[in-house]
Amino acid sequence: GDSVTQMEGPVTLSEEAFLTINCTYTATGYPSLFWYVQYPGEGLQLLLKATKADDKGSNKGFEATYRKETTSFHLEKGSVQVSDSAVYFCALSEGTGNQFYFGTGTSLTVIP
């Protein structure tokens, strides 16, 4: 069945450091891929998405590229800020998205 595997945290970085959070997936078809972010005490917000192979999603300086050959959708940011401290979830959905599969989440803390 479909699944998402995400690198385990927690991750602690200094401000302006480079961030990578790995995400790989298993899917039977051609899924859409998502990164969601959860700030403390809040629900999840969509950060970025990609709907087909080689698409790059980007938002707020974050990027992720849909790599079908490696079944990956790694999240990157060149220079993190303290305000990026949150939990990041990788997710996939098949077809019209009626069923979503989430990774376990990666907690990121950015220190000044």
Add this chain to the structure above:
Amino acid sequence: GAVVSQHPSRVICKSGTSVKIECRSLDFQATTMFWYRQFPKQSLMLMATSNEGSKATYEQGVEKDKFLINHASLTLSTLTVTSAHPEDSSFYICSALGHSSTGELFFGEGSRLTVL
């Protein structure tokens, strides 16, 4: 973008009482909503899929008589935790399926339930 609102954001109740959490899609109609429970180490557990006008579909291991889900309209789904116990204390999050071609999920703000 689409907005999903959850209420209450925090609730404290005594053991044995029932608590209702509402999930509303504010600017779109949601035929499908999902209820998740988030555990302390942040993993999300899908509890059930709520379909407007029909019975919810529960995930394996989720007691449907304990977690009552009602999706009476296209903009409202409710989760009622019946006879709550301390082990039900958790962060409950709802989401609604949007109508974009990618089927994006929109999440509520979450509801923190504490059962004393």
